[in-house]
Amino acid sequence: MPPGMIMTRTLSGESMRDMRAVLPDEVNKNITVQGQGDQPLEPTLENGYKVFHLEANVFKWNILPNKSVDAYGFNGQVPGPRIRIKEGDHIKINVTNHLPEPTTVHWHGLILDNEMDGAGEITQRPIQPGETFTYTFDAVQSGMYFYHSHYATDRQQSLGLYGMLMIDPKDKNQVPEHDVEAVVSLQEWLIRDGLTFPAMSMEGAFPNYFTINGKSFPATETIKMKVGQKALIRFVGSNNNFIHPMHIHGGPFEVIAQDGEPLPSSARYKADTVNVGPGQRFDVIWIARKPGKWLIHCHIPHHTTNDNVEVQGGGGLMMILDVSE
Amino acid sequence: MPPGMIMTRTLSGESMRDMRAVLPDEVNKNITVQGQGDQPLEPTLENGYKVFHLEANVFKWNILPNKSVDAYGFNGQVPGPRIRIKEGDHIKINVTNHLPEPTTVHWHGLILDNEMDGAGEITQRPIQPGETFTYTFDAVQSGMYFYHSHYATDRQQSLGLYGMLMIDPKDKNQVPEHDVEAVVSLQEWLIRDGLTFPAMSMEGAFPNYFTINGKSFPATETIKMKVGQKALIRFVGSNNNFIHPMHIHGGPFEVIAQDGEPLPSSARYKADTVNVGPGQRFDVIWIARKPGKWLIHCHIPHHTTNDNVEVQGGGGLMMILDVSE
Amino acid sequence: MPPGMIMTRTLSGESMRDMRAVLPDEVNKNITVQGQGDQPLEPTLENGYKVFHLEANVFKWNILPNKSVDAYGFNGQVPGPRIRIKEGDHIKINVTNHLPEPTTVHWHGLILDNEMDGAGEITQRPIQPGETFTYTFDAVQSGMYFYHSHYATDRQQSLGLYGMLMIDPKDKNQVPEHDVEAVVSLQEWLIRDGLTFPAMSMEGAFPNYFTINGKSFPATETIKMKVGQKALIRFVGSNNNFIHPMHIHGGPFEVIAQDGEPLPSSARYKADTVNVGPGQRFDVIWIARKPGKWLIHCHIPHHTTNDNVEVQGGGGLMMILDVSE
Structure with missing residues (x-):
């Protein structure tokens, strides 16, 4: 039990x-x-x-x-x-x-x-x-x-x-024009008393760790870019429970494809947060407008902690776009 | 209590x-x-x-x-x-x-x-x-x-x-061109100790059973189709708690209406998963490309179990599109 | 603890x-x-x-x-x-x-x-x-x-x-044509035993109170309108946990902007419910078609209660558009 x-x-x-x-x-x-x-x-x-x-x-x-x-x-x-x-x-x-x-x-x-x-x-x-x-x-x-x-x-x-x-x-x-490509694949974990349980959307089974591409922040990868470059960021709802509102700092992105299918140009839209549900994929283009460290993260802040703890400014579903001049 | x-x-x-x-x-x-x-x-x-x-x-x-x-x-x-x-x-x-x-x-x-x-x-x-x-x-x-x-x-x-x-x-x-019409109306239930409680999004009240049109898989209806036919599938968020990412196997569908209102043709998009929230309706057209049993299901896998148990490959929010030649 | x-x-x-x-x-x-x-x-x-x-x-x-x-x-x-x-x-x-x-x-x-x-x-x-x-x-x-x-x-x-x-x-x-402007800013609270805990998406921390612009229904503001007027309603996901399917009674609205960015006219769509996730903003235009009290509310009904209790027909994430002739 x-x-x-x-x-x-x-x-x-x-x-x-x-x-x-x-x-x-x-x-x-x-x-x-x-x-x-x-x-x-x-x-x-x-x-x-x-x-x-x-x-x-x-x-x-x-x-x-x-x-x-x-x-x-x-x-x-x-x-x-x-x-x-x-x-x-x-x-x-x-x-x-x-x-x-x-x-x-x-x-x-x-x-x-x-x-x-x-x-x-x-x-x-x-x-x-x-x-x-x-x-x-x-x-x-x-x-x-x-x-x-x-x-x-x-x-x-x-x-x-x-x-x-x-x-x-x-x-x-x-292929949409881009300089850098990054996959952002989501996952949720439940670790208790040293054991790994399958995280589920039910009492006793909610997750307490969260990963992008298998790692929790600050162990997530950092994407290196230069000012003016375009990143093709591909969110993947490979997780099992939550719809994660994925946010990018530093200005809006354009949503160009959903579930592998290009959005018609007439249906494309700009946003700074996209709800990525289990099973979904969203391709977005984000332009590096200014130098610095710009965050990609889930906007449910419990999902940017590791067992409730924030380390170096966050945790879990967070990664950095590191833009240089 | x-x-x-x-x-x-x-x-x-x-x-x-x-x-x-x-x-x-x-x-x-x-x-x-x-x-x-x-x-x-x-x-x-x-x-x-x-x-x-x-x-x-x-x-x-x-x-x-x-x-x-x-x-x-x-x-x-x-x-x-x-x-x-x-x-x-x-x-x-x-x-x-x-x-x-x-x-x-x-x-x-x-x-x-x-x-x-x-x-x-x-x-x-x-x-x-x-x-x-x-x-x-x-x-x-x-x-x-x-x-x-x-x-x-x-x-x-x-x-x-x-x-x-x-x-x-x-x-x-x-009326969008279609050969088959299917309503997919969602619901969540909480059964404990033989009693039925109203499922709510709170401790002690999360659901453990899930139904489409009042039945849990494998008791859900099966939609019969022939290769090449178009199904008009109408997702209805008649449930009270979760936004369900509803997925269809066998290739993407086109989203053609939301909440009873046709999407303008310029705003239509293809996807294989759509987030159906309480109160929402999405009409999608899915083409039967190949024969076989193609699943419609929620992509939160806990919602395709019956009190955590999978029967005949699933449970809860799952149904079959059965396509013959 | x-x-x-x-x-x-x-x-x-x-x-x-x-x-x-x-x-x-x-x-x-x-x-x-x-x-x-x-x-x-x-x-x-x-x-x-x-x-x-x-x-x-x-x-x-x-x-x-x-x-x-x-x-x-x-x-x-x-x-x-x-x-x-x-x-x-x-x-x-x-x-x-x-x-x-x-x-x-x-x-x-x-x-x-x-x-x-x-x-x-x-x-x-x-x-x-x-x-x-x-x-x-x-x-x-x-x-x-x-x-x-x-x-x-x-x-x-x-x-x-x-x-x-x-x-x-x-x-x-x-600026989109409108007669009335209303911000609908969402929040979730956890009050227990007279203490205020930060509501979090985890066991023991789910919220039991919900506010629009800092107040729970029936203490939320009422928007006064006249028949034929247009309201620019600006939903803001300033909350931390849930994606709230925000519904308006009295007929569909048009979604005209997301996250501060106008939707291209080709991408605009009508709906009666919009999923507002933490971090997101949706601007919608709702026309006062008929006189009376028309509700704006989250369609997860637990979120329209105050500690599970409904008062004067609701609670929490609910407010009234009061339309006169």
Whole structure:
């Protein structure tokens, strides 16, 4: 029983099953990752297919120099490795399950054959521990997508089973003009008494840590820019619970794409805050107007703390655009 | 005192009143409904008016084959019966209150006379138990609307007092081209120890069941389509607490109307997830590109479980678009 | 330890520090404010600058005739005084800190020099108790903005450290046609056992009171209008936790600006409910079509109660547009 969860006479063991913490002896001690998530994944080329390999594992992951979670993740990273492909590519992705439970992978937003959609028990038998399943599709779209577990999603995606999927358009004119590109992929964590629970939108399960690309501020990356440059910032709602109002300091940005689809020029708008819900992606262009350190952060201030504590001016869902002359 | 609610020295009985469970002896045992909600309601014609009859009652309602709530609802259904009228119609709706407390009905989004707006204690004396009140208005708009209690709304709408109100335009060219129409009306429930509490956005009151059109997955309806067909999917935020990021698998949809108002063609946009807040409606067009079972679901995965448990790949706010060749 | 907060073996004192209540002996008894917040602040003119003075203090603030909070606020008001300037103005704002802790002020959405951005510990050393810091900038934008603490923001803004910042455009043609203007600035409060805690999006810290412009319904202001008049309603997400779906009765409004930036005419849309997230601003035009009392309110009904209790038909985030013939 997680602390704080409300036990009632009728709460079933089944109800509690998905909420339990990752147990220390489930963690693969051979994977010791202090690195960055969202690292490029190189495919092999086989018979006209780009072939990628994903392995789901349980491992310790540092969200801060001195704070780790017991994560479910792909290839020892949170987020999982970045799969960057091109419109028109023929894709195969082998997914091997080393988790202590079944899993699947859903390619969020993609047009593909139904049996490749990864919806556990709906479109496929979940991948059992030890098994490998090969997903295959042709990239007929372009833009910002992501992949994530679609089996016991409340538990598995909360624990880190997600990664970026970027499809570059064939026609380079479709790429918005920019000097710098930054992915801002959101996640929520619940750490209590040294254990990692899946954060859920319910009593006893609300998150107390928050990460961008797998790290909490001040461990988040800093984006270096020069005055006058344009940043293409790609917000990704890879988290499971909150709609995060993501704000950028230093003047408004322009929203140019949503969920991988370019906004028609007539529908584009300026804003300084955009509500990024679970499952959503927003591409925005922000111009570095003045030198200095400009913040990107969630405007729910509890989400810019680490277990309620602010460090160096914030925490959690915060990062810096560092603009020089 | 509901389990989990935080009692403090100064919490008043009044504060607790609205949160209490529906008591078993308040349930009308003569209404035993195992059926579907949102069923068409036929009007009678009287002196140029279409006249509808709504009766508010307390009754058991199955959200799953083996799980019922003690609901407040209209005409023994959750959602209440669908009122489908035409732009230009003259409307009368008799509302009879068989609840153990006063109530009103608000016609959300409609332009009408103030005394017909249903805002309890603001525009009308609430309808007392046993009383009937007649609402009347002319339908000067068209599009997707809904009706709901506007008295002790935190309690009454949470317990099921809402229904769909659809106004077809006079000019058929205003109807977007589509082959299939589906309403996706959201709701949240709190069942504890066999009692039904009004779900509220506060400690001790967060929901643990979630329904589309009154049913939790896998009891939600399945929409049958053929490849190439267009579905007009009408999301309705008839729930009381969360903004639900509603996602559709199998490729993006186009957002064509919001809150009953068509989006100008220049403002339409594509997305695969739309944030549906309480009170909002979004009409989207989704094209069946490939055969198979494509999910519609909330992308907060806790909302696709039933009391934390996933059944047949999900639960709660999930339904299937079943596309055949 | 606030009641309801979940204590675990590893919860640090640091984690609890920011959540503690305002203590009675921290309240400045010389400030007894029963008045309205958001009052115009007059500048002095010095060497071509409009110079404003803000003082941060701890004081009792009535959100209802018989209910006060222990607020952190500017100039004895919640919201702080309205700073209304003109595009092109040269601005200086002296901020004096009389709080029992450091603070800063962030000018949300503005383009200004980095050292004037107010991000505590990022762009400036926080203003210590007793100190004054002078912010200066040129108003190069126009539209609806706001200011707020950007140090321990989860605590300080929750307790009331925010105010409106409105910049009138040089070109009067940019002002949308309207007869009446109303700011709707949102806030959430947590009062327990007579103490005021900073409301946070976590167990034990969810709010139980909600205010528009510093008052809960029925103490919120009423906007007087005549049939046919246009109201420019400016929603401001000055709150810290929830995205509030703000609804207006009596027919749809048109959304014309977001975050101070006019929406291009091609991107404008009609709606009856708009999701206002922390940090966001939405300007909408609502036409008084019929006489009577038309509500503006959050469509999460728990947010239209005062400690769960409805008074005169509602509470919290609710106000009336009173339209006469």
